[in-house]
Amino acid sequence: MRLGRPGHVLISLLALLFGAVASNGLIVEPGIAASPETTRIKSSEEFVARKGEAIDPKTHPGRQLFLEHCAMCHNGGVPKAPSVIWLEMMAPDAILSAMRGGVMTRQASHLTPPQQDLVAEYLTRTRLSDYHPPAPPKSCAASAAAFTGPAPAKLSWGHDNRRFFPADVGGLTAKDIPQLKLKWAFAFPNAVRARSQPVIGWNTIFVGSHDGTVYAFDLDSGCAKWTFRASAEVRTAIVADPDTKRLYFGDVLGRAYAIDAMTGQLFWRTKVDDHPNATITGSPSLGGGNLFVPVSSLEVTSAADPAYHCCTFRGAVAALDPMTGEIKWKTYVIPDAPTEHGRTTAGALILGPSGAPVWTSPTYDAARHRIYIGTGENYSSPADGNSDAVIALDAATGQRVWQTQFTPNDAWNVGCMMGNENCPTENGPDVDLSASPLLVPLPEGRDIIVIGQKSGMTYGIEPASGKIIWSQRLGHGGTQGGVHFGMSVEGTTVYVPIVDMADTHDGRAYDAALNGSGIHAVDAATGKILWRHRNPNICGKRPNCDPGVSAATTAIPGAVLAGHLDGWFRVYDKDKGKLIWSYDTTQAVQTITGVTTHGGAMSGPGPAVYQGHLVFNSGYGMYYHMPGNVLLVFGK
Ligand code: HEC
Known part of the structure; x- marks a missing residue:
């Protein structure tokens, strides 16, 4: 096979797309070199992020219980039931809540509470004795709890993908940047990555996190006005609607949410796609009375198993009623369901066309009443005209207006890295449109x-x-x-x-x-x-360090703000690209709860700017990037 180092490639591929995964402890801990040459995608192991001593999933007693009571539905074959890879990314207490009073109460009723504990330990590779459910951060006193100050602007992901903050909103121009000082920092609990883009308004920072908690922090003091817990990681931006005072976001299990910005109360949540591997990573966007929610997936990794029938996922975008969460229309990027195109010698069906996930936050064009989305590669043969494309859809109906493909014949999955026959004949090049x-x-x-x-x-x-x-x-x-x-x-x-x-x-x-x-x-x-x-390249021998910029950038008058994969946040001037400010996010920082933590690589979201403040996350303990779990708040 042409690929000598599967571990790395995997990372890469996912990295770009999904941004995610994990660090099984040994990969992410700084100072311990990963050994990509020996890493194989035997299972979704590589996607699990954890802290503390890992348990051995092969011998843990939770494994047998999971196989007997859960696996038949969570092996990727049952619509709506999240694939095991997603369960493994959930926090242990979220899995337990699903079994104890949540959606899995009936399915888990044959298990005693200690057996349920074992299943949660097995899935998350985390000992419950090492796990501390997130305590609410310091609560605000009544005076700080008020929602005062300018409302969030309709800028950045969710409203305007140009990601520019003018001076009257952001209160920052290029000349202010060198005066920025760290005001406070917060360490997301039980996290090795911080991938949700914050939004700021009413003197409040709203941000999601690795364990699914969404926070409303007082901008000045960092106390929490409220928290909300989604079932699983929130890695989209939090999108604020200043008119209705609602917040919108998605979780990695493919659910979109609307909550009250003032209280954190849930208005609705909607599962946008029933494919077991569906996920929401691109931020939902508002426009013309709709909430447009993009759907992507990690089925690309399922093909690592030569027996997997690859593939059935199709990228999609749905328009939801922002008030009720009802789906008004949903358009698949690949219009028809996949059909059979033969079998591999391992007996797996080749199903296609598939893939073309939507990682991008849809761009709403009010004048033409359309949205524009970008798509990723096909997952299986035959490649079709819908991958690596920009597609314009009518905002009212979801009907396709035009599409432009940039790279034809791009079909790829992790089977190509594994050298198995699930690799489509096209074999790449895997060049999504993910921005x-x-x-x-x-x-x-x-x-x-x-x-x-x-x-x-x-x-x-x-x-x-x-x-x-x-x-x-x-x-x-x-x-x-x-x-x-x-x-x-x-x-x-x-x-x-x-x-x-x-x-x-x-x-x-x-x-x-x-x-x-x-x-x-x-x-x-x-x-x-x-x-x-x-x-x-200042990485030297530092593991999981790279000079590139994977995270989204943000523009302010006269400058561009960019988190780098080498852990530095840098600002460049508009005219010549001169470096005007930099900050090492991997340095130890004392947080408002007293805990000392650090950031790591930055990827996924970009910074938010508001009334003289600069706010961003750092840490990306997946795909061999540097882990970290910090929210950094700078002010003049
Ligand atoms: C009969 C099929 C079936 C069985 C058996 C089953 N599940 Fe599920 N599971 C589902 C479906 C379907 C969903 C999605 C439900 C939804 O989104 O409303 C789900 C969702 C979940 C979720 C996500 C919960 C959330 O908050 O979104 C977890 C965790 C989970 N199951 C764990 C388990 C565990 C642990 C077991 C074994 C004790 C198990 N399931 C057994 C079908 C099943």
Whole structure:
């Protein structure tokens, strides 16, 4: 097989997409080198994040109980029942609540409470004696608990994917940045990653977390006004609607939520897709009276098992009624359900076309009443025209208006890394469109859509037709390359973050001259490169460190803000790309609860800005990136 180092590739692939996974303790603990050469995706083991001493799932008594009482539904074959890979990512107490009074009460009724404990330990590889359910952080006194101050602006993911905060909202311009001081920090409990983008309004920071807790923190003091617990990790942005004072987000089990921003009370929750592997990673977005929720999946990893019938997931986007959570329409990226295209010699069915997950937060175009989404690769053969594409959908009906495919014949799954026959004949290149399309108004009155791809390419396309107007290569690209989570723009200056792993581990020739790891500024109208700042590699021998920028960037007047995979948060000036500020998020920091913690790699979400404050998460203990669990709040 062409891939010599499966562990790494896996990471990469997922990294880009899903951003996630895990660290089985040994991978994530800084100072302990991972050994990718010997890592195999035998199971979803690699996706489990945990702290404390790991248990051996092969010999743990919970295993037999799970196989007898749970596995028949959670092996990926039953609609709605989350695949075991997702159960393994849940917090132990969330699994126990599902069995004790929650949705699995009946299914777990044959088990005694101690047996239920064993099942939760087995699934999470965490000893319950080592696990401390999240205690609410310091509660606010009445005066701090009030929701005063300007409401959240309709900016960034959920409202405006350009991710620009003007001075009257953010209170920060390039010249203010060097004066920023750390005001307070919070350590997310039981977490090795922090992937939910915060939103700020009413002097409150709203943010989700690894164990599913959503927090409302007082901006000044860091006390908690309320907390809400979702079943599983919240890795989308928290999207605030200032008009209704509601918050929207998704969890990794494929549920969208609406809660009250003032109290944390649940209004509704809706399972948006019944596929056992469905998940919500792209932030929901509001527009034209709808909440648009993108659906992606990790079925790409199921194909690591040669006996798995690959694949049946199809990417989708649904429009929900923001008041009730009712699904008004849902459009699959691949219109028809997969059909059989033969069998592997292992006897597994080849089912396709499949895949084309939607990782992007949909971009709403009010003038044309459309949304634009980006799609990922196909999972199985035959590849079709819906992968690695931008698709324009009518916002009212979900009907397709146009689509533009950027890389044809891209079918790929983890079977390719494992060298098994589930690998589609196309075998990659796995170059999703995972960053939201930017809708940019140009001075002469027309609009342009700017696209970034994992291939290292960026494009300008016409909103009316999807026609490509310009293209520009900014990086090498690859499984772990190119544009990942989000570009930003001030005026017509587009900031494009690039991560180009020096060794992409995808078996393809790597041309170092194309390495673009860092930040690039291009002109939205022409694609002309305005400047490029390739980030020097300061990682040395530090494990799980990379100079690239995978996280979404945020723009403020005169500067771009970017969390890097090497653990540094850096700010560059708009005109020349000069570095104007940097902060090492991996340093030890004393948090408001008294605990000392640190950040790690930054990927996924980008920073939030509000009234002179800069707020972001750091830590990404998955896919061999540096773990961490910190929320950092800076002020002038
Ligand atoms: C008969 C099929 C079936 C069996 C047996 C079963 N489950 Fe489930 N499980 C489901 C379905 C379906 C869902 C999704 C329910 C929903 O979303 O409303 C689910 C959801 C879950 C969830 C997610 C809960 C949440 O908060 O979203 C957990 C955890 C879980 N099951 C654990 C278990 C465990 C542990 C066992 C064994 C004791 C088990 N299940 C047995 C079908 C099953």
